[in-house]
Amino acid sequence: MSDNLLDRIDQRTRLAGHNRLALLLFRLGGRQLFGVNVFKVREVLRRPALFQVPGLAREFAGVADVRGRSVPVLDLGMSIRHPERDGHGEPGYLVVTEFNRSVQGFLVSEVDRIVNVAVEEIHPPPESAAEKSYLTAVTRYGDALIQVLDVESVLADISHARMDARLDPALALPAGAPPMQVLVVDDSRVARQQIRGVLDQLAVGVTLLSDGRQALDHLLQLDAAGERPSQRYALVVSDIEMPAMDGYTLTTEIRRHPGLADLFVLLHTSLSGVFNTSMVQSVGANAFVAKYSPHELAEHVLERLQAVAGQAGGSASPAPQRVQPTS
Structure with missing residues:
Protein backbone atom coordinates (compact mmCIF):
# COMPACT_ATOMS: atom_id res chain seq x y z
CA MET A 1 0.00 0.00 0.00
CA HIS A 160 -6.14 21.57 23.48
CA ALA A 161 -5.66 23.99 20.61
CA ARG A 162 -6.77 27.49 21.50
CA MET A 163 -9.77 28.93 19.67
CA ASP A 164 -9.25 32.46 20.99
CA ALA A 165 -5.89 33.52 19.53
CA ARG A 166 -5.52 37.23 20.13
CA LEU A 167 -4.82 39.42 17.15
CA ASP A 168 -2.43 42.34 16.95
CA PRO A 169 -4.48 45.41 18.01
CA ALA A 170 -3.20 47.12 14.86
CA LEU A 171 -5.36 44.71 12.84
CA ALA A 172 -8.59 46.66 13.01
CA LEU A 173 -10.99 48.49 10.75
CA PRO A 174 -10.74 52.28 10.80
CA ALA A 175 -13.12 54.15 13.04
CA GLY A 176 -16.40 54.92 11.32
CA ALA A 177 -16.27 51.95 8.97
CA PRO A 178 -19.76 50.64 8.15
CA PRO A 179 -20.92 47.34 9.69
CA MET A 180 -20.05 44.40 7.47
CA GLN A 181 -20.69 40.68 7.29
CA VAL A 182 -18.70 37.67 6.14
CA LEU A 183 -20.07 34.31 4.99
CA VAL A 184 -17.97 31.43 6.35
CA VAL A 185 -18.30 27.97 4.79
CA ASP A 186 -16.46 25.07 6.43
CA ASP A 187 -17.43 21.54 7.42
CA SER A 188 -14.99 21.43 10.36
CA ARG A 189 -16.36 22.46 13.74
CA VAL A 190 -12.89 23.54 14.87
CA ALA A 191 -12.28 25.60 11.74
CA ARG A 192 -15.61 27.42 12.09
CA GLN A 193 -14.81 28.30 15.69
CA GLN A 194 -11.33 29.50 14.77
CA ILE A 195 -12.52 31.69 11.89
CA ARG A 196 -15.39 33.10 13.95
CA GLY A 197 -12.90 34.02 16.68
CA VAL A 198 -10.86 36.04 14.20
CA LEU A 199 -13.88 37.80 12.71
CA ASP A 200 -15.35 38.59 16.13
CA GLN A 201 -12.15 40.46 16.97
CA LEU A 202 -12.52 42.43 13.75
CA ALA A 203 -16.09 43.32 14.82
CA VAL A 204 -17.56 41.70 11.74
CA GLY A 205 -20.91 39.93 11.52
CA VAL A 206 -20.61 36.21 10.75
CA THR A 207 -22.87 33.75 8.94
CA LEU A 208 -21.68 30.16 9.42
CA LEU A 209 -22.56 27.31 7.06
CA SER A 210 -21.07 23.83 6.87
CA ASP A 211 -20.84 22.95 3.16
CA GLY A 212 -20.77 24.48 -0.28
CA ARG A 213 -24.27 23.36 -1.26
CA GLN A 214 -25.78 25.13 1.76
CA ALA A 215 -23.80 28.25 0.90
CA LEU A 216 -24.84 28.28 -2.77
CA ASP A 217 -28.50 27.72 -1.88
CA HIS A 218 -28.33 30.54 0.67
CA LEU A 219 -26.78 32.95 -1.83
CA LEU A 220 -29.28 32.01 -4.54
CA GLN A 221 -32.14 32.60 -2.11
CA LEU A 222 -30.84 36.09 -1.37
CA ASP A 223 -30.56 36.80 -5.09
CA ALA A 224 -34.07 35.46 -5.78
CA ALA A 225 -35.45 37.69 -3.01
CA GLY A 226 -33.99 40.75 -4.71
CA GLU A 227 -31.02 41.24 -2.37
CA ARG A 228 -27.60 41.37 -3.99
CA PRO A 229 -25.37 38.94 -2.02
CA SER A 230 -22.29 41.14 -2.50
CA GLN A 231 -24.16 43.93 -0.72
CA ARG A 232 -24.76 41.70 2.30
CA TYR A 233 -21.38 39.97 2.40
CA ALA A 234 -18.07 41.75 2.07
CA LEU A 235 -16.52 38.37 1.27
CA VAL A 236 -17.01 34.62 1.37
CA VAL A 237 -14.42 32.59 3.28
CA SER A 238 -14.70 29.00 2.09
CA ASP A 239 -12.96 25.75 2.86
CA ILE A 240 -12.06 23.62 -0.17
CA GLU A 241 -12.67 20.02 0.94
CA MET A 242 -16.33 19.69 2.03
CA PRO A 243 -19.23 17.26 1.59
CA ALA A 244 -22.10 17.99 -0.82
CA MET A 245 -20.10 20.65 -2.72
CA ASP A 246 -16.41 21.48 -2.47
CA GLY A 247 -15.00 24.99 -2.35
CA TYR A 248 -13.68 24.92 -5.91
CA THR A 249 -17.11 24.01 -7.25
CA LEU A 250 -18.80 26.60 -5.03
CA THR A 251 -16.48 29.27 -6.43
CA THR A 252 -17.12 28.12 -9.99
CA GLU A 253 -20.90 28.28 -9.46
CA ILE A 254 -20.62 31.74 -7.91
CA ARG A 255 -18.69 33.01 -10.92
CA ARG A 256 -21.20 31.49 -13.36
CA HIS A 257 -24.25 33.20 -11.84
CA PRO A 258 -24.72 36.87 -12.81
CA GLY A 259 -26.28 37.71 -9.46
CA LEU A 260 -23.36 36.22 -7.50
CA ALA A 261 -20.39 36.77 -9.78
CA ASP A 262 -19.15 39.94 -8.05
CA LEU A 263 -18.74 38.22 -4.66
CA PHE A 264 -15.21 38.24 -3.28
CA VAL A 265 -14.14 34.64 -2.51
CA LEU A 266 -11.26 33.75 -0.20
CA LEU A 267 -10.43 30.02 -0.20
CA HIS A 268 -9.08 28.75 3.11
CA THR A 269 -7.81 25.18 3.35
CA SER A 270 -5.76 22.85 5.49
CA LEU A 271 -4.49 21.03 2.40
CA SER A 272 -0.93 21.37 1.19
CA GLY A 273 0.21 21.08 -2.39
CA VAL A 274 1.21 23.13 -5.40
CA PHE A 275 -2.09 22.34 -7.13
CA ASN A 276 -3.87 24.73 -4.78
CA THR A 277 -2.53 27.88 -6.44
CA SER A 278 -3.38 26.84 -9.99
CA MET A 279 -6.83 25.60 -9.00
CA VAL A 280 -7.59 28.82 -7.09
CA GLN A 281 -6.79 30.81 -10.20
CA SER A 282 -8.66 28.52 -12.59
CA VAL A 283 -11.95 28.61 -10.65
CA GLY A 284 -11.82 32.38 -10.21
CA ALA A 285 -11.23 32.79 -6.48
CA ASN A 286 -9.89 36.17 -5.43
CA ALA A 287 -7.43 34.93 -2.83
CA PHE A 288 -6.12 31.86 -1.01
CA VAL A 289 -4.71 31.41 2.48
CA ALA A 290 -3.53 28.16 4.06
CA LYS A 291 -4.84 27.09 7.47
CA TYR A 292 -4.32 27.93 10.12
CA SER A 293 -2.71 31.27 10.92
CA PRO A 294 -5.14 33.67 12.60
CA HIS A 295 -2.94 36.65 11.75
CA GLU A 296 -2.63 35.78 8.06
CA LEU A 297 -6.34 35.13 7.82
CA ALA A 298 -7.07 38.43 9.58
CA GLU A 299 -4.73 40.31 7.24
CA HIS A 300 -6.44 38.90 4.14
CA VAL A 301 -9.92 39.59 5.51
CA LEU A 302 -8.98 43.07 6.72
CA GLU A 303 -7.53 44.00 3.33
CA ARG A 304 -10.85 43.17 1.73
CA LEU A 305 -12.91 44.89 4.44
CA GLN A 306 -10.86 48.06 4.09
CA ALA A 307 -11.45 48.04 0.34
CA VAL A 308 -15.20 47.61 0.89
CA ALA A 309 -15.24 50.37 3.50
CA GLY A 310 -13.52 52.69 1.05
CA GLN A 311 -16.00 51.83 -1.71
CA ALA A 312 -18.98 52.22 0.60
CA GLY A 313 -18.09 55.76 1.48
CA GLY A 314 -19.73 55.36 4.85
CA SER A 315 -22.98 53.76 3.64
CA ALA A 316 -24.41 51.19 6.05
CA SER A 317 -24.79 47.50 5.37
CA PRO A 318 -27.53 45.29 6.84
CA ALA A 319 -27.19 44.62 10.56
CA PRO A 320 -24.98 41.61 11.26
CA GLN A 321 -26.65 38.28 11.96
CA ARG A 322 -25.26 34.91 12.95
CA VAL A 323 -26.51 31.70 11.38
CA GLN A 324 -25.31 28.45 12.91
CA PRO A 325 -24.34 25.54 10.63
CA THR A 326 -26.90 22.82 10.14
CA SER A 327 -24.40 20.09 10.88
Whole structure:
Protein backbone atom coordinates (compact mmCIF):
# COMPACT_ATOMS: atom_id res chain seq x y z
CA MET A 1 0.00 0.00 0.00
CA SER A 2 2.71 2.48 0.95
CA ASP A 3 4.90 1.83 -2.12
CA ASN A 4 2.68 3.61 -4.61
CA LEU A 5 0.38 5.64 -2.35
CA LEU A 6 2.00 9.00 -3.08
CA ASP A 7 1.85 8.39 -6.83
CA ARG A 8 -1.83 7.60 -6.51
CA ILE A 9 -2.37 10.73 -4.43
CA ASP A 10 -0.69 12.82 -7.12
CA GLN A 11 -3.02 11.31 -9.70
CA ARG A 12 -6.01 12.23 -7.56
CA THR A 13 -5.23 15.94 -7.62
CA ARG A 14 -6.94 16.11 -11.00
CA LEU A 15 -10.22 15.42 -9.14
CA ALA A 16 -10.05 18.77 -7.37
CA GLY A 17 -12.64 21.16 -8.74
CA HIS A 18 -14.65 18.36 -10.35
CA ASN A 19 -16.75 17.81 -7.23
CA ARG A 20 -15.17 14.46 -6.46
CA LEU A 21 -13.27 13.35 -3.39
CA ALA A 22 -10.62 10.68 -2.92
CA LEU A 23 -10.77 8.96 0.46
CA LEU A 24 -8.25 6.69 2.16
CA LEU A 25 -10.28 3.99 3.89
CA PHE A 26 -9.15 2.30 7.10
CA ARG A 27 -10.39 0.48 10.18
CA LEU A 28 -9.83 1.15 13.86
CA GLY A 29 -10.63 -2.39 15.01
CA GLY A 30 -13.75 -4.28 13.97
CA ARG A 31 -15.56 -3.97 10.65
CA GLN A 32 -16.48 -0.26 10.54
CA LEU A 33 -14.73 1.63 7.73
CA PHE A 34 -13.52 5.19 8.24
CA GLY A 35 -12.21 7.65 5.68
CA VAL A 36 -9.91 10.64 5.48
CA ASN A 37 -9.29 12.96 2.55
CA VAL A 38 -6.36 11.57 0.55
CA PHE A 39 -4.98 15.08 0.08
CA LYS A 40 -4.20 15.15 3.81
CA VAL A 41 -2.18 11.93 3.61
CA ARG A 42 1.57 11.93 2.99
CA GLU A 43 2.17 8.20 3.29
CA VAL A 44 1.12 4.99 5.03
CA LEU A 45 3.64 2.87 6.92
CA ARG A 46 3.61 -0.26 8.98
CA ARG A 47 3.74 0.75 12.62
CA PRO A 48 7.27 2.00 13.33
CA ALA A 49 9.08 2.14 16.64
CA LEU A 50 7.62 4.84 18.86
CA PHE A 51 9.51 6.94 21.39
CA GLN A 52 7.85 8.20 24.53
CA VAL A 53 7.89 11.93 25.29
CA PRO A 54 6.93 13.17 28.76
CA GLY A 55 3.91 15.41 29.05
CA LEU A 56 1.95 14.18 26.05
CA ALA A 57 -1.76 13.42 26.43
CA ARG A 58 -2.52 9.72 26.87
CA GLU A 59 -4.02 9.55 23.38
CA PHE A 60 -0.55 10.17 21.96
CA ALA A 61 1.17 6.81 21.50
CA GLY A 62 4.53 8.53 21.20
CA VAL A 63 6.76 10.06 18.55
CA ALA A 64 7.95 8.32 15.38
CA ASP A 65 11.06 9.01 13.34
CA VAL A 66 9.68 9.34 9.79
CA ARG A 67 12.39 10.01 7.22
CA GLY A 68 14.45 11.94 9.74
CA ARG A 69 11.54 13.95 11.10
CA SER A 70 10.02 13.54 14.56
CA VAL A 71 6.28 13.07 14.08
CA PRO A 72 3.81 13.02 16.99
CA VAL A 73 1.55 9.97 16.76
CA LEU A 74 -2.05 9.71 17.95
CA ASP A 75 -3.86 6.45 18.53
CA LEU A 76 -6.88 7.41 16.45
CA GLY A 77 -9.23 4.73 17.81
CA MET A 78 -8.49 5.75 21.38
CA SER A 79 -8.75 9.44 20.52
CA ILE A 80 -12.29 9.17 19.17
CA ARG A 81 -13.26 6.54 21.78
CA HIS A 82 -14.18 4.05 19.10
CA PRO A 83 -15.99 1.17 20.84
CA GLU A 84 -14.25 -1.46 18.68
CA ARG A 85 -10.76 -0.16 19.47
CA ASP A 86 -10.28 -2.39 22.54
CA GLY A 87 -9.75 -6.11 22.13
CA HIS A 88 -8.10 -5.96 18.72
CA GLY A 89 -4.47 -5.58 19.78
CA GLU A 90 -2.17 -2.70 18.98
CA PRO A 91 -2.89 -0.74 15.77
CA GLY A 92 -0.58 -1.96 13.02
CA TYR A 93 -0.38 0.98 10.61
CA LEU A 94 0.69 4.61 10.73
CA VAL A 95 -1.08 7.13 8.50
CA VAL A 96 1.19 10.16 8.19
CA THR A 97 -0.82 13.31 7.48
CA GLU A 98 -0.10 16.92 6.70
CA PHE A 99 -2.63 19.67 7.29
CA ASN A 100 -2.79 23.04 9.01
CA ARG A 101 0.93 23.46 8.28
CA SER A 102 1.95 20.53 10.46
CA VAL A 103 2.75 16.84 10.11
CA GLN A 104 1.26 14.26 12.46
CA GLY A 105 0.62 10.53 12.45
CA PHE A 106 -2.46 8.49 13.29
CA LEU A 107 -2.32 4.83 14.28
CA VAL A 108 -5.01 2.67 12.65
CA SER A 109 -5.67 -1.05 12.76
CA GLU A 110 -5.89 -1.72 9.05
CA VAL A 111 -5.60 0.28 5.82
CA ASP A 112 -8.13 -0.79 3.21
CA ARG A 113 -7.94 1.16 -0.07
CA ILE A 114 -8.35 4.52 -1.79
CA VAL A 115 -11.76 5.20 -3.31
CA ASN A 116 -13.03 7.99 -5.53
CA VAL A 117 -16.46 9.27 -4.45
CA ALA A 118 -18.73 11.82 -6.09
CA VAL A 119 -19.19 14.69 -3.65
CA GLU A 120 -22.97 14.62 -4.07
CA GLU A 121 -22.82 11.12 -2.57
CA ILE A 122 -21.09 12.46 0.55
CA HIS A 123 -23.56 13.70 3.15
CA PRO A 124 -23.27 15.64 6.40
CA PRO A 125 -23.55 13.39 9.46
CA PRO A 126 -26.62 13.43 11.68
CA GLU A 127 -26.49 16.58 13.76
CA SER A 128 -26.56 14.62 17.00
CA ALA A 129 -23.53 12.57 15.92
CA ALA A 130 -21.29 15.27 14.50
CA GLU A 131 -20.18 16.85 17.77
CA LYS A 132 -19.69 13.59 19.69
CA SER A 133 -18.08 11.32 17.13
CA TYR A 134 -15.80 13.64 15.12
CA LEU A 135 -17.68 12.82 11.94
CA THR A 136 -17.51 15.39 9.19
CA ALA A 137 -19.43 13.35 6.61
CA VAL A 138 -20.85 9.93 5.77
CA THR A 139 -20.99 8.08 2.46
CA ARG A 140 -21.21 4.55 1.09
CA TYR A 141 -18.80 2.37 -0.85
CA GLY A 142 -20.62 -0.64 -2.21
CA ASP A 143 -22.63 -1.95 0.72
CA ALA A 144 -20.34 -0.42 3.34
CA LEU A 145 -21.05 2.76 5.31
CA ILE A 146 -18.02 5.06 5.38
CA GLN A 147 -17.62 7.49 8.27
CA VAL A 148 -15.38 10.41 7.24
CA LEU A 149 -13.48 11.75 10.23
CA ASP A 150 -12.68 15.36 11.04
CA VAL A 151 -9.06 14.67 11.99
CA GLU A 152 -8.45 18.39 12.43
CA SER A 153 -10.95 18.46 15.29
CA VAL A 154 -9.52 15.26 16.78
CA LEU A 155 -6.04 16.74 16.89
CA ALA A 156 -7.26 20.12 18.15
CA ASP A 157 -9.25 18.60 21.01
CA ILE A 158 -6.44 16.28 22.14
CA SER A 159 -3.78 18.97 21.94
CA HIS A 160 -6.14 21.57 23.48
CA ALA A 161 -5.66 23.99 20.61
CA ARG A 162 -6.77 27.49 21.50
CA MET A 163 -9.77 28.93 19.67
CA ASP A 164 -9.25 32.46 20.99
CA ALA A 165 -5.89 33.52 19.53
CA ARG A 166 -5.52 37.23 20.13
CA LEU A 167 -4.82 39.42 17.15
CA ASP A 168 -2.43 42.34 16.95
CA PRO A 169 -4.48 45.41 18.01
CA ALA A 170 -3.20 47.12 14.86
CA LEU A 171 -5.36 44.71 12.84
CA ALA A 172 -8.59 46.66 13.01
CA LEU A 173 -10.99 48.49 10.75
CA PRO A 174 -10.74 52.28 10.80
CA ALA A 175 -13.12 54.15 13.04
CA GLY A 176 -16.40 54.92 11.32
CA ALA A 177 -16.27 51.95 8.97
CA PRO A 178 -19.76 50.64 8.15
CA PRO A 179 -20.92 47.34 9.69
CA MET A 180 -20.05 44.40 7.47
CA GLN A 181 -20.69 40.68 7.29
CA VAL A 182 -18.70 37.67 6.14
CA LEU A 183 -20.07 34.31 4.99
CA VAL A 184 -17.97 31.43 6.35
CA VAL A 185 -18.30 27.97 4.79
CA ASP A 186 -16.46 25.07 6.43
CA ASP A 187 -17.43 21.54 7.42
CA SER A 188 -14.99 21.43 10.36
CA ARG A 189 -16.36 22.46 13.74
CA VAL A 190 -12.89 23.54 14.87
CA ALA A 191 -12.28 25.60 11.74
CA ARG A 192 -15.61 27.42 12.09
CA GLN A 193 -14.81 28.30 15.69
CA GLN A 194 -11.33 29.50 14.77
CA ILE A 195 -12.52 31.69 11.89
CA ARG A 196 -15.39 33.10 13.95
CA GLY A 197 -12.90 34.02 16.68
CA VAL A 198 -10.86 36.04 14.20
CA LEU A 199 -13.88 37.80 12.71
CA ASP A 200 -15.35 38.59 16.13
CA GLN A 201 -12.15 40.46 16.97
CA LEU A 202 -12.52 42.43 13.75
CA ALA A 203 -16.09 43.32 14.82
CA VAL A 204 -17.56 41.70 11.74
CA GLY A 205 -20.91 39.93 11.52
CA VAL A 206 -20.61 36.21 10.75
CA THR A 207 -22.87 33.75 8.94
CA LEU A 208 -21.68 30.16 9.42
CA LEU A 209 -22.56 27.31 7.06
CA SER A 210 -21.07 23.83 6.87
CA ASP A 211 -20.84 22.95 3.16
CA GLY A 212 -20.77 24.48 -0.28
CA ARG A 213 -24.27 23.36 -1.26
CA GLN A 214 -25.78 25.13 1.76
CA ALA A 215 -23.80 28.25 0.90
CA LEU A 216 -24.84 28.28 -2.77
CA ASP A 217 -28.50 27.72 -1.88
CA HIS A 218 -28.33 30.54 0.67
CA LEU A 219 -26.78 32.95 -1.83
CA LEU A 220 -29.28 32.01 -4.54
CA GLN A 221 -32.14 32.60 -2.11
CA LEU A 222 -30.84 36.09 -1.37
CA ASP A 223 -30.56 36.80 -5.09
CA ALA A 224 -34.07 35.46 -5.78
CA ALA A 225 -35.45 37.69 -3.01
CA GLY A 226 -33.99 40.75 -4.71
CA GLU A 227 -31.02 41.24 -2.37
CA ARG A 228 -27.60 41.37 -3.99
CA PRO A 229 -25.37 38.94 -2.02
CA SER A 230 -22.29 41.14 -2.50
CA GLN A 231 -24.16 43.93 -0.72
CA ARG A 232 -24.76 41.70 2.30
CA TYR A 233 -21.38 39.97 2.40
CA ALA A 234 -18.07 41.75 2.07
CA LEU A 235 -16.52 38.37 1.27
CA VAL A 236 -17.01 34.62 1.37
CA VAL A 237 -14.42 32.59 3.28
CA SER A 238 -14.70 29.00 2.09
CA ASP A 239 -12.96 25.75 2.86
CA ILE A 240 -12.06 23.62 -0.17
CA GLU A 241 -12.67 20.02 0.94
CA MET A 242 -16.33 19.69 2.03
CA PRO A 243 -19.23 17.26 1.59
CA ALA A 244 -22.10 17.99 -0.82
CA MET A 245 -20.10 20.65 -2.72
CA ASP A 246 -16.41 21.48 -2.47
CA GLY A 247 -15.00 24.99 -2.35
CA TYR A 248 -13.68 24.92 -5.91
CA THR A 249 -17.11 24.01 -7.25
CA LEU A 250 -18.80 26.60 -5.03
CA THR A 251 -16.48 29.27 -6.43
CA THR A 252 -17.12 28.12 -9.99
CA GLU A 253 -20.90 28.28 -9.46
CA ILE A 254 -20.62 31.74 -7.91
CA ARG A 255 -18.69 33.01 -10.92
CA ARG A 256 -21.20 31.49 -13.36
CA HIS A 257 -24.25 33.20 -11.84
CA PRO A 258 -24.72 36.87 -12.81
CA GLY A 259 -26.28 37.71 -9.46
CA LEU A 260 -23.36 36.22 -7.50
CA ALA A 261 -20.39 36.77 -9.78
CA ASP A 262 -19.15 39.94 -8.05
CA LEU A 263 -18.74 38.22 -4.66
CA PHE A 264 -15.21 38.24 -3.28
CA VAL A 265 -14.14 34.64 -2.51
CA LEU A 266 -11.26 33.75 -0.20
CA LEU A 267 -10.43 30.02 -0.20
CA HIS A 268 -9.08 28.75 3.11
CA THR A 269 -7.81 25.18 3.35
CA SER A 270 -5.76 22.85 5.49
CA LEU A 271 -4.49 21.03 2.40
CA SER A 272 -0.93 21.37 1.19
CA GLY A 273 0.21 21.08 -2.39
CA VAL A 274 1.21 23.13 -5.40
CA PHE A 275 -2.09 22.34 -7.13
CA ASN A 276 -3.87 24.73 -4.78
CA THR A 277 -2.53 27.88 -6.44
CA SER A 278 -3.38 26.84 -9.99
CA MET A 279 -6.83 25.60 -9.00
CA VAL A 280 -7.59 28.82 -7.09
CA GLN A 281 -6.79 30.81 -10.20
CA SER A 282 -8.66 28.52 -12.59
CA VAL A 283 -11.95 28.61 -10.65
CA GLY A 284 -11.82 32.38 -10.21
CA ALA A 285 -11.23 32.79 -6.48
CA ASN A 286 -9.89 36.17 -5.43
CA ALA A 287 -7.43 34.93 -2.83
CA PHE A 288 -6.12 31.86 -1.01
CA VAL A 289 -4.71 31.41 2.48
CA ALA A 290 -3.53 28.16 4.06
CA LYS A 291 -4.84 27.09 7.47
CA TYR A 292 -4.32 27.93 10.12
CA SER A 293 -2.71 31.27 10.92
CA PRO A 294 -5.14 33.67 12.60
CA HIS A 295 -2.94 36.65 11.75
CA GLU A 296 -2.63 35.78 8.06
CA LEU A 297 -6.34 35.13 7.82
CA ALA A 298 -7.07 38.43 9.58
CA GLU A 299 -4.73 40.31 7.24
CA HIS A 300 -6.44 38.90 4.14
CA VAL A 301 -9.92 39.59 5.51
CA LEU A 302 -8.98 43.07 6.72
CA GLU A 303 -7.53 44.00 3.33
CA ARG A 304 -10.85 43.17 1.73
CA LEU A 305 -12.91 44.89 4.44
CA GLN A 306 -10.86 48.06 4.09
CA ALA A 307 -11.45 48.04 0.34
CA VAL A 308 -15.20 47.61 0.89
CA ALA A 309 -15.24 50.37 3.50
CA GLY A 310 -13.52 52.69 1.05
CA GLN A 311 -16.00 51.83 -1.71
CA ALA A 312 -18.98 52.22 0.60
CA GLY A 313 -18.09 55.76 1.48
CA GLY A 314 -19.73 55.36 4.85
CA SER A 315 -22.98 53.76 3.64
CA ALA A 316 -24.41 51.19 6.05
CA SER A 317 -24.79 47.50 5.37
CA PRO A 318 -27.53 45.29 6.84
CA ALA A 319 -27.19 44.62 10.56
CA PRO A 320 -24.98 41.61 11.26
CA GLN A 321 -26.65 38.28 11.96
CA ARG A 322 -25.26 34.91 12.95
CA VAL A 323 -26.51 31.70 11.38
CA GLN A 324 -25.31 28.45 12.91
CA PRO A 325 -24.34 25.54 10.63
CA THR A 326 -26.90 22.82 10.14
CA SER A 327 -24.40 20.09 10.88
